[in-house]
Amino acid sequence: MMRIRRCAAVAAAAVSLALVLSPAARAEGNSLDDIIKAGVLKVAVPQDFPPFGSVGTDLKPEGYDVDVATLLAKDLGVKIELVPVTSANRVPYLQTKKVDLVISSLGVTPDRAKTMSFSEPYAPYFSGVFGHGDVKVAAPADLSGKTIGVARGTLDDLSLTKLAPADAVIKRYDDQAAAAQAVISGQVQLIASGNVAIAALNKENPGKSLDEKFIIKQSPCSIGIRRGEPDLLQWVNAAIYSHKLDGSLDEMSVKWFGAKLPAFPVL
Amino acid sequence: MHHFTFLDIVWALIGAAKWTVLLSLIAFAGGTVVGLLILVLRVSGQRPLVEATRLYIEFFQGTPLLMQLFLSFFGLALFGIDVSPLSAAAVGLTLFASAYLAEIWRGAVEAIPHGQWEAARSLALGFGKQLRLVILPQALRLAIPPTVGFSVQIVKGTALASIIGFLEVTKAGSVITNVTFQPFTVYGLVAVIYFGLCFPLSAASKWLEKRLAIGRSH
Incomplete structure (x- = not known):
C-alpha cells in the first residue's frame, strides 16, 4: 500500500507538471459565470478528516467544510455537488476542472500558491x-x-x-x-x-x-481556486467576509469544532 | 457527528461492496473482450501486429494500475476531455485486465502442440478457423483455472479505483475508520467481505482444474 501511495504521489506530480506546461492550464476563464450558468457548484470536500469532512452512516460527506460548501452554493443560488477527495488527489481535481473549488482543510503555502489561488481564511487550524x-x-x-x-x-x-x-x-x-x-x-x-x-x-x-x-x-485553512480566476476568487472572498460578519461561520464552527472562530490573520 | 453502530458499519460496507462487484464485473467483461482481440493479434504471426501487442502488454503489465487509473481520469481532462469516474475506471480496468488475460491465454494457446496447428492447416482451414475450431477449444481447458485465479486479482485491484473517487469497500472502510476509530472491527469486516467475494472464485478455480483434469496426457 505504501508503494501504491508513492505511485499516486508521483502520478499527481506528473499531472501537475504537465498542467504547468500545458497552455490550457494558463488560459483565463470565467468560472463564476460558468457556475451560475450551469446551476451547479462542484466542490472538493474531505471525507477522511473529521470534523472538516467525514461520512455519516449513509457514507454521505458531512462536516465543517461540507457545510461551508453548501452555504456558498446557496449564496450563488445553484445546486451543490460534493466531490469527496483525499489530500493526495484534491489538487488534480481542481487543476483538471473536475471541481470549481477545493474546500478541504487546505493550508496556505507559497509552493501551493504556485498552482492555485487561495481565499481569505475560513477555518481555524x-x-x-x-x-x-x-x-x-x-x-x-x-x-x-x-x-x-x-x-x-x-x-x-x-x-x-x-x-x-x-x-x-x-x-x-x-x-x-x-x-x-x-x-x-x-x-x-x-x-x-x-x-x-x-x-x-x-x-x-x-x-x-x-x-x-x-x-x-x-495554519488557518483557505479555499482553493484555480489560478487565473479573479472573479471567482473575489466572489469567494466576499462570501467568506459576509458570513464572518453575519455569524453563520461562527455557528458552524461551534457545531463542528466546539468553539467560535478565532481572529484570523489577513491573507 | 453520527455514531456508527456495528450494524451501521456492516450495512455501509455492504453498500460500498456494490461498487467493488460492479467494477470487477466491468473489468472482467471488458478485459475478456479486449483480451481476446489482443490474443488473436498476438498469435497471428504477423510481425508488426505481434510486436504491437507485445508492447501493449508490456506497457500495462509494467506500470501500476493505480497510475493507469489516475492518468485515464485526470490525464484525459488535461486535453479538455471530461471523463466520468465510471468511464475512466471502465477504461483503466479493461486495459489492465485485457493485458493480463491476453498473456494468460497466449500461454494456454502456445501450450497446444504445434502439430495441432499443422494438422488444422493440412485440412485447408484458414488462420481464423484453425484458431476457432482447433486451437481455442483445447486451450480453453488450460486457460480456465488461471483465468479464474486472475479474476481474484481483479476483485482486489478494484480497491485502487478509490483514487478517482469511488467509495468501494476498501475506501469505505478507511473513511468509516476515520469516524469510528475502530480499525480492527472495520478492516476485519472489509476482509470478510473480500473473502466472501474471492473465496467462491478460488473454489471454482480448484473445481474446474480438477474437472478439466489439466496435465493428463491427451
Missing part, C-alpha cells in the same frame, strides 16, 4: 505535536530519538519534516486515522497533527487522551 502524558517533549529538539507518526503529504508532514532533528524517526501513514491509530496503539510515541483532529480523537478515546506537546505552526 494549528498543527502541533501530541502524545501521552508520559512522553516528555516540549520543543522540536526534544524529538531527537523519538518516533512520530504523521499523515503523509499534509502540512503537518511538511512542517514536521523541516523541523525535526535528523535522528527523529518520522513514520508517515496514509491518512489521519492510520497515524492516530499508530499513536494510540503505541507503534509511535507521538503524533504531528491538527488540533481539531486530536480533539475529535480524544472524544472517542476518553481513557487515552493525547496532550499537546508544542505547536508546530498556525
Whole structure:
C-alpha cells in the first residue's frame, strides 16, 4: 500500500507538471459565470478528516467544510455537488476542472500558491505535536530519538519534516486515522497533527487522551481556486467576509469544532 | 457527528461492496473482450501486429494500475476531455485486465502442440478457423483455472479505483475508520467481505482444474 501511495504521489506530480506546461492550464476563464450558468457548484470536500469532512452512516460527506460548501452554493443560488477527495488527489481535481473549488482543510503555502489561488481564511487550524502524558517533549529538539507518526503529504508532514532533528524517526501513514491509530496503539510515541483532529480523537478515546506537546505552526485553512480566476476568487472572498460578519461561520464552527472562530490573520 | 453502530458499519460496507462487484464485473467483461482481440493479434504471426501487442502488454503489465487509473481520469481532462469516474475506471480496468488475460491465454494457446496447428492447416482451414475450431477449444481447458485465479486479482485491484473517487469497500472502510476509530472491527469486516467475494472464485478455480483434469496426457 505504501508503494501504491508513492505511485499516486508521483502520478499527481506528473499531472501537475504537465498542467504547468500545458497552455490550457494558463488560459483565463470565467468560472463564476460558468457556475451560475450551469446551476451547479462542484466542490472538493474531505471525507477522511473529521470534523472538516467525514461520512455519516449513509457514507454521505458531512462536516465543517461540507457545510461551508453548501452555504456558498446557496449564496450563488445553484445546486451543490460534493466531490469527496483525499489530500493526495484534491489538487488534480481542481487543476483538471473536475471541481470549481477545493474546500478541504487546505493550508496556505507559497509552493501551493504556485498552482492555485487561495481565499481569505475560513477555518481555524494549528498543527502541533501530541502524545501521552508520559512522553516528555516540549520543543522540536526534544524529538531527537523519538518516533512520530504523521499523515503523509499534509502540512503537518511538511512542517514536521523541516523541523525535526535528523535522528527523529518520522513514520508517515496514509491518512489521519492510520497515524492516530499508530499513536494510540503505541507503534509511535507521538503524533504531528491538527488540533481539531486530536480533539475529535480524544472524544472517542476518553481513557487515552493525547496532550499537546508544542505547536508546530498556525495554519488557518483557505479555499482553493484555480489560478487565473479573479472573479471567482473575489466572489469567494466576499462570501467568506459576509458570513464572518453575519455569524453563520461562527455557528458552524461551534457545531463542528466546539468553539467560535478565532481572529484570523489577513491573507 | 453520527455514531456508527456495528450494524451501521456492516450495512455501509455492504453498500460500498456494490461498487467493488460492479467494477470487477466491468473489468472482467471488458478485459475478456479486449483480451481476446489482443490474443488473436498476438498469435497471428504477423510481425508488426505481434510486436504491437507485445508492447501493449508490456506497457500495462509494467506500470501500476493505480497510475493507469489516475492518468485515464485526470490525464484525459488535461486535453479538455471530461471523463466520468465510471468511464475512466471502465477504461483503466479493461486495459489492465485485457493485458493480463491476453498473456494468460497466449500461454494456454502456445501450450497446444504445434502439430495441432499443422494438422488444422493440412485440412485447408484458414488462420481464423484453425484458431476457432482447433486451437481455442483445447486451450480453453488450460486457460480456465488461471483465468479464474486472475479474476481474484481483479476483485482486489478494484480497491485502487478509490483514487478517482469511488467509495468501494476498501475506501469505505478507511473513511468509516476515520469516524469510528475502530480499525480492527472495520478492516476485519472489509476482509470478510473480500473473502466472501474471492473465496467462491478460488473454489471454482480448484473445481474446474480438477474437472478439466489439466496435465493428463491427451
